[in-house]
Amino acid sequence: MHFTVIVFASALSVITFALDNGLMRTPPMGWLAWERFRCDIDCEHDPKNCISESLFIDMADRLAEDGWRELGYVYVNIDDCWSSKERDQQGRLQADPKRFPGGIHKLARYMHDRGLKLGIYGDMGTLTCGGYPGTPLDKIEIDAQTFAEWEVDMFKYDGCWSNATEQEQGYPLMSKALNATGRPIGYSCSWPAYQGGLPPKVNYSQLGEICNLWRNYGDIDDSWDSILNIIDWFFENQEVLIPAAGPGRWNDPDMLIIGDFGLSIDQSRTQMALWAIMAAPLFMSNDLRTINSRARSILQNKMVIGINQDPMGIQGRRILKEKSGIEVFWRPLSNNASALVFFSRRNDMPYRYPTTLSKLNYTTGSYKIFDVFTDKTTMLKDSTEFVVSVNPTGVVMWYISAPAKPNHHQFYKRGKPQGSAYHYDDENTIPLFL
Numbered sequence: 001m002h003f004t005v006i007v008f009a010s011a012l013s014v015i016t017f018a019l020d021n022g023l024m025r026t027p028p029m030g031w032l033a034w035e036r037f038r039c040d041i042d043c044e045h046d047p048k049n050c051i052s053e054s055l056f057i058d059m060a061d062r063l064a065e066d067g068w069r070e071l072g073y074v075y076v077n078i079d080d081c082w083s084s085k086e087r088d089q090q091g092r093l094q095a096d097p098k099r100f101p102g103g104i105h106k107l108a109r110y111m112h113d114r115g116l117k118l119g120i121y122g123d124m125g126t127l128t129c130g131g132y133p134g135t136p137l138d139k140i141e142i143d144a145q146t147f148a149e150w151e152v153d154m155f156k157y158d159g160c161w162s163n164a165t166e167q168e169q170g171y172p173l174m175s176k177a178l179n180a181t182g183r184p185i186g187y188s189c190s191w192p193a194y195q196g197g198l199p200p201k202v203n204y205s206q207l208g209e210i211c212n213l214w215r216n217y218g219d220i221d222d223s224w225d226s227i228l229n230i231i232d233w234f235f236e237n238q239e240v241l242i243p244a245a246g247p248g249r250w251n252d253p254d255m256l257i258i259g260d261f262g263l264s265i266d267q268s269r270t271q272m273a274l275w276a277i278m279a280a281p282l283f284m285s286n287d288l289r290t291i292n293s294r295a296r297s298i299l300q301n302k303m304v305i306g307i308n309q310d311p312m313g314i315q316g317r318r319i320l321k322e323k324s325g326i327e328v329f330w331r332p333l334s335n336n337a338s339a340l341v342f343f344s345r346r347n348d349m350p351y352r353y354p355t356t357l358s359k360l361n362y363t364t365g366s367y368k369i370f371d372v373f374t375d376k377t378t379m380l381k382d383s384t385e386f387v388v389s390v391n392p393t394g395v396v397m398w399y400i401s402a403p404a405k406p407n408h409h410q411f412y413k414r415g416k417p418q419g420s421a422y423h424y425d426d427e428n429t430i431p432l433f434l
Contacts, residue, residue, distance in 0.1 A: 021179060023186045024212040025247040026309040027281045028154070030075025030117070031059050031068075035220055035255045035285035039081040039130045043099055049287075051081045052099040053107050056118075062288035064114040066296075071305055075154055075186075076111055077119030077283060078104075080130040087133055092146050093122075108151040119154035119186070120147060124170045125161025134161065137170055141177050148181035156188040164201075167191050175210035188252065189214040198237060204244035213250040213281055216241065220254035222262035224393065227271055230254065234278060235318040235329075245279055245315040252281050259286035259295035266394030269373055272298050273341045273397040276308035277316035277329045303372040303399055307331065307339045319360065326353045326390060328360060336402035344390040352389050358382040365403025372397045 033051060043050040060076050063069050082104075088094045095104050108118040122128070122135040122143060135143045135157070147155055157174055159167055171191045178185045189211035195201040197216040207214050217233050220226050230253045234241060241251050256275065258268040275282060284299060291299075298304075316331025316339065325345040332338050340360070344351050357367060362382045369378050373396070380386060388396045 019175065019187065019208070019210055019212055019248060021184055021187075021212070021248075023184055023248065024250065026072075026311060026313065027250050027279055028075055028186060028213065029072040029282040029305075029309075030077060030119070030284070031063060031073065031288065032075075032077040032079060032119070032255055032283040032285050033059075034079035035222060035257055036260060036287060037285075041081055041096075041099065050099065051078075053095075053102055056107060057110060059288055060111055060114055060116055063116060066288065067300060068288070069115055071300055071302065072309060073282070073284070074115065075117045075119050075283065077121075077154060077156070079121045079156070080123075080128050080158070081132060082121065083128075083132045085132060091139075091142060093133060093135075093143055103150075104152070105150040108153070111153075112151065117153035118151070119156065119188075120150075120152045121156045121158065123158040123160050123162075124166060125159070127161050129158055129160035135174075136162070137166060137173065140170065140173050141180075144174060144177035144181055144185075147178075147185060148183040151183070152185060154186035154188065156190070158190045159194040162194075164195065167194060172206075172210050186212045188212065192216045193218065197233070198240060204240070208244060208246070208249040212248055213252045215252050215254065217253065220257060222257050222260045224263060224267050227257075227263070227267065231274055238315075238317050242315045242317060245313065247311070247313040250279060250281055251315065253278060255283050255285040256299065257285060258299055259284070259288075259291040264393065265294055265298075266391045268295060268298050269397075270343060270393060270395045272301065272304050273372075273395045274329065274343070276304050276397075277331045277339060277341055279308065279310070279313055279315045279331070282308060298373075301372060303370065304397065307333065307372070307399065310334050322353075324351060324353070326351060330360070333399075338400045340398045340400060342388045342390050342396045344392055344394055346392050348392060350389045350391050352387050354385060354387045356383055356385050362400075363403075367403060368401040370399040370401075372399055 037049055037051060040046055040050045043052050056076055056078060063073055082095060082100065084094045084096050111118040124136060125134040126136050127134050155178060171189050175187055178187055189207065191214060192202040192207065193215040217230060220230060234253055245251050253275065256271060257263060258271060310333045312334050314332050316329055318327055319330045320328035327343045329341040330338060342353060357380060364382050366379055366381050369380050390396050
């Protein structure tokens with residue numbers, strides 16, 4: 001599973017092509033305001049936390065000065081509630097003059113001067129979800145041009161107050177309008193989230209041609225229940241979602257809430273690990289000014305980030321669900337490597353899970369195992385039984401290097417081995433080259 005995939009069966013079931021703007025060849029990373037700061041516009045009584053240029057400048061400073069930028073966290077993304085309630089006399093969107101006195105263009109320049117990028121938000125309805133001016137069909141061209149003139153680097157297009165017909169027209173039209181500006185602007189579409197996230201209402205081949213990333217599912221909240229709901233939906237529908245993803249086109253399970261209030265340290269590691277397996281965009285929504293060191297160490301873990309940013313861009317999958325509450329996830333990586341995650345749904349105590357690499361369908365050989373959260377390294381033969389101790393609601397995540405002695409063409413079988421007590425998600429057989 002650490003090998004070069006010659007035929008990745010499910011990935012060939014739908015042929016997709018990425019939006020031709022050359023952007024986001026690996027999942028985008030950065031910071032996004034919404035989950036943590038929502039639509040707080042009370043700058044008189046809550047000046048540190050309201051949606052204002054000061055908030056985004058503060059976060060940009062932290063990204064630039066606290067080691068985030070060098071790890072790839074470069075986007076600073078404005079969400080809803082940034083604009084004035086009225087368009088200007090030329091019919092253009094404008095920032096709220098009290099909360100963004102310098103305007104969006106100046107804010108973009110501030111980001112660029114620090115090696116960062118600025119993202120902005122709009123909505124296809126006549127109003128945004130928060131009740132601010134939207135970008136309906138007749139405003140798409142002028143708003144795309146405005147964002148380009150402001151030197152914005154990413155645009156999220158939400159779908160509140162719009163219907164299926166408008167979305168079917170509007171999301172492709174905005175893609176064309178952004179490309180027509182001549183400025184590279186990453187394009188995030190909320191379209192599938194408003195249509196249930198699945199075919200036939202959602203055409204993932206089309207999405208891959210018009211968007212760089214898309215929200216498939218509902219908004220994340222600051223809770224473990226929210227994380228579990230997202231994990232369940234994405235992996236229960238992995239056969240549909242995996243073929244849609246790849247360089248320049250990503251499924252987006254929503255923001256990282258690590259460093260907020262709702263997750264334990266183990267649950268924070270779980271979100272980080274599974275978002276890396278999913279090749280998900282990594283947009284933190286937290287307060288980088290006050291984040292604690294344990295949360296920061298998870299978000300700045302270079303090995304997890306490296307797995308997430310793997311240039312092959314193949315989204316990983318769940319390969320095993322145990323009755324004990326243990327689940328195993330796998331992702332193929334460049335350089336004949338792979339990632340494994342052992343996840344516990346249990347709520348009682350650490351669970352000692354015995355298995356072998358061969359039972360997880362690794363072929364004959366010796367493997368170098370690197371535990372990404374403990375920094376421990378070991379060697380394992382495929383036939384050697386080992387025990388992984390997984391904390392309740394936690395994970396163990398491994399980066400697995402290629403076998404020491406490569407073999408010839410073999411098959412990685414996802415089917416259930418004869419006599420096995422395991423349940424596998426599918427019965428595909430994938431030829432692999434070692």
